[in-house]
Amino acid sequence: MGPPSFSLSDADEYKSITDVGQRKKDAEEVMFKKLLARAGYSEEEAAGLWEAFFALETEIAQASIGNAEGASADIRDKAYNPKSAAELAELSPDFPLMEILKPYTDGGVDRFILTEPEWLAKMNELYTEENVEGFKAWLIYQTLTGTAGMLDQECLDIMTEYSGAAVGNAQMELPTEQLAYEMCSALFDMAIGKLYVESYVTEETKRDVTELVNDAVAVYRQRLEENEWLGDETKERALEKLDTLKVRVAYPDDWSLYDYSDYALPEDGGIIDDILAVREKAQSKKVDRAKAEIDKDLWMTAPQTVNAFYQPTDNSINIPAGILGGDFYDPNGTVEQQMGSLGIIIGHEITHGFDSNMGSLYDKDGNLSNWWTEEDRAAFKERTDKVGAYYAGIEVLPGKYVNGEYTIGETVADLGGMSCMLELAKGIDGFDYQTFFESWAKVWKLQESEETAEYMLQIDTHAPGYLRANVNVQQFQEFYDAFGVEEGDGMYLAPEERLSVW
Ligand SMILES: [Zn+2]
Structure with missing residues (x-):
């Protein structure tokens, strides 16, 4: 409250x-x-x-x-x-x-x-x-x-x-x-989510994406086990957290938990009367849920939502059906296309489970509790500070820079997501890295007015889209090899300047 x-x-x-x-x-x-x-x-x-x-x-x-x-x-x-x-x-x-x-x-x-x-x-x-x-x-x-x-x-x-x-000059x-x-x-x-799923998402997509999540978790597990800057104690807790991660993909398995059959609209009411009646009913359901035992199978977001997120309070990643389309996911796309878009986003959400301003403060059960040793927390901060400082040096509009600290959770998650998928790519014969990186760039293409860009720079905890595409790829050797980027090129970063957290 x-x-x-x-x-x-x-x-x-x-x-x-x-x-x-x-x-x-x-x-x-x-x-x-x-x-x-x-x-x-x-x-x-x-x-x-x-x-x-x-x-x-x-x-x-x-x-x-x-x-x-x-x-x-x-x-x-x-x-x-x-x-x-x-x-x-x-x-x-x-x-x-x-x-x-x-x-x-x-x-x-x-x-x-x-x-x-x-x-x-x-x-x-x-x-x-x-x-x-x-x-x-x-x-x-x-x-x-x-x-x-x-x-x-x-x-x-x-x-x-x-x-x-x-937001400044936008067409809405x-x-x-x-x-x-x-x-x-x-x-x-x-209810709308159920209809949406029936029209747009297949069981096969749910299965394929769940598999991609499991692959990403396996990569994370291996990387945590091999991690050299975390102490054993913190590492063990992190692995526990990964092992208990709740995964919600596309739509709920049990639709019966969401029932509208007891909703009744007033006779001869106008739209406002109807909406008030629906809201009142929704409120009483909320009260019932507040009293009931916590049900971790319950979805907190509707399947048609075009978003994906990590929820620290129940240690879950949520990939609703709404994001399983467009540039985010093509069910018929190649493995490189899928890993370069939704795959990185999945890795991004898992990384939030360990990010500095949110996930790392909650334990495997979603309770607010510090599971880090002081030493490990300091080593972590040293790495994330470097990411924040790098972004803070980027001028997006004349005199307007990225707020490195405000965006730190998201920029670190992007890096983690890409590094996770690139690790997975190592095990795939003949992996097409160009397609992988292009797929990521397509996710972030957008057109906006200067005022909107300024507005977003101020309120959005994510870095601007073109930076999410460009800055992330700059940190990985695979990008340099795929496109023949060399010293003297605009996107070149010397190996010792490249960022890495997870
Ligand atoms: Zn995020």
């Missing part, structure tokens, strides 16, 4: 605003005022509501954790504060937190993780008579922005225009059919 998201996405923007933040703020103001006009407020009222809303957010942000700290290793301990309902009630004498949590406490849930105690203290300080207008404005903002996409075309257009302006207009799909997919994620 923690603060809701800020309109400027990052609490630090309210402490010292950046160009990116200013663009977003301007876009927010235009959007909110237009929605208020659509809802019948006068220009003067709209101006007052925007001001009150932003002033309250600014106050809340002063006691909230910004993105930079949120991505650091220290945050994991700091954000882990288990509390009983009684303890929470005591910490929140004025702000009606317990009213908000009532569905959970009524349902018998008595253990909450408070991620930001300072934020909660601040909410109590702010929840006074003088700030009533601010809280009202905040609620109006949430209600309007949360429902605008479902009202009429005019409101939808306001939101679309805003999304484009907020989507076909109505896609919007409808996305709404259904968000509300009935696993």
